[in-house]
Amino acid sequence: MKLKSLGAWLAASVAVPATMASATDLEVTHWWTSGGEAAAVAEFASAFDATGNKWVDGAIAGGGSTARPIMISRITGGDPMGATQFNHGRQAEELVEAGLMRDLTDLAESEGWADAVAAPSLLESCTLDGKIYCVPVNIHSWQWLWLSNKAFEDAGLDVPTTWDEFVAAAPALRDAGKIPLAMGGQAWQRGGAFNVLMTAIGGKELVMKVYDEKDAEVAAGPEIAKVFQAAADAREMSQGSNVQDWNQATNMVIQDEAGGQIMGDWAQGEFQVAGEVAGEDYTCLPGLGVNEIISTDGDAFYFPVMDDEEQSAAQEELASVMFNAGTQVAFNLKKGSLPIRKDVDLNAANDCMKKGLAILDQGNTxxxxxxxxxxxxxxxxEGLMTEFFSDMNMTAEDAQARFADIIANAD
Incomplete structure (x- = not known):
């Protein structure tokens, strides 16, 4: 997708900065608005403010699907912010190609980012034609099942240890007045849950054949059929969830109204704000307890090209602050994600974060x-998964056929 199609897409601890400059206000846009997210982003703001500059918060409610078109419209319309969030991947690719994003290569090389990052793919996602255009700030993995220990106790059940055990527990949870699987109505949640099921049930090779090699024959084959059957189970289990935002679904687990939720490790921030203790109040199953693999999803910040020299200097200071080891620990302990650096001390990590760190250390990504x-x-x-989860009459076979067609024409 090139820049000419952008309009169509829009419709659908404190760091010591590398250089000191005059203090200035810098607007930072992001979609972190839940309780746990707000606590985490405050760590970035505090660290940046300590440089003498001022973080001007530009939070946009509604998640990335709502925020990204607004961010892109401002940048392409000549009203750029000082820094803006995107996910690891290709979301800002066209903006970089159009010359609208700042090149951070010199800063990255002077601070040794390549030697410090825990996974090379983090910087690769920021790199185009050999130049680095963003600072990765966390590793968020989607592949988690969060379970309310009390919900299962109320239903007279042991806490499941695998996805199949969770599915088998659904009738007893219903009988106990619980929603088995909490799921919000946003498209990205449903698409994400489907991809989690694919990773857990099919494994890494299947994911790469479908999404990297764009193998439509595999997408139409028996292994993906198993994934769609699991998605049909998830659809049945989520009936009655009736919430929209992801953190509302997480709160159903926190309040013991739901048995569990498929959600990324950012859910930990909500459990933490609520005073929940991992291993006591809730249980986390990486890879749904089936296949302990985590993805290197997450967030990065890009810095639009600005004419103002003071704001440009502040951009560089903010990028340095975000990559700093101390800031990385403070931010990620609140966010529930893993630091992008491999040289940080995380003794304060909870049980679930330690599970994620062990998987990352083993290279199971x-x-x-x-x-x-x-x-x-x-x-x-995401559109297909929204339809599938909303329409109980859509068969798994029909949904898979449409999915295979999407993969056949994927870019």
Whole structure:
């Protein structure tokens, strides 16, 4: 998808900065508005303010699907912010190609980013034609099942250890007045849940054949049929969830109204704000307890090209602050994500974060879907999953046929 199609897509601890400059206000746009997210972003703001500059918060409610078109419209319309969030992957590719994003290569090389990052794919996602255009700030993995221990106790059940055990527990949860699977109504949540099921049930090789190699024959085959059957189970289990935002679904688990939720590790921030203790109040199953693989999803910040020299200097200071080891620890402990650096001390990590760190240390990772397909393709998949989860009359076979067609034409 080239820049000419952008309009169509829009419709559908404190760091010591590398250089000191005059203090200035810098607007930072992002979509972190839940309780846990707000606590995490405050760590970035505090660290940046300590440089003498001022973080001007530009939070946009509604998640990335709402925020990204607004951010892109401002940048292409000549009203850029100082810094803006995107996910790891290709979401800002056209803006970089159009020369609208600042080149951070000199800063990255002077601070040794390539030697410090925990996964090379993090910087690869920021790189185009050998130049680095963003600073990755976390590793968020989608592949988690969050379970309310009390919900299962109320239903007279042991807490499941695998996806199949969770599915088998659904009738007893219903009988106990619980929604088995909490799921919000936003398209990205449903598309994300489907990809989690694919990773857990099919494994890394299947994910790469479908999304990296764009193998439509595999997408139409028996292994993906198993994934769609699991998605049909998830659809049945989520009936009655009746919430829109992801953190509302997480809160159903926190309040013991739902048995569980498929959601990325950012859900940990909500459990933390609520005073929940991992291993006591809730249980986390990486890879749904089936296949302990995590993806290298997450967030990065890009810095639009600005004419103002003071704001440009502040941009560089903010990028340095975000990559700093101390700031990385403070931010990610609140966010529930893993730091992008491999040289940080995370003794304060909770049980679930330690599970994620162990999986990362073992190298059991898969490239995120956002890094493998274009925003257009991802939007089509999310649209299909929204239809599938909303329409109980759509069969798994029909949905798979449409999915295979999307993959056949994916870019």
């Amino acid at each position: 898969v490239t995120s879907v956002n890094q493998l397909v274009s925003p257009d393709t991802n939007t089509q998949i």
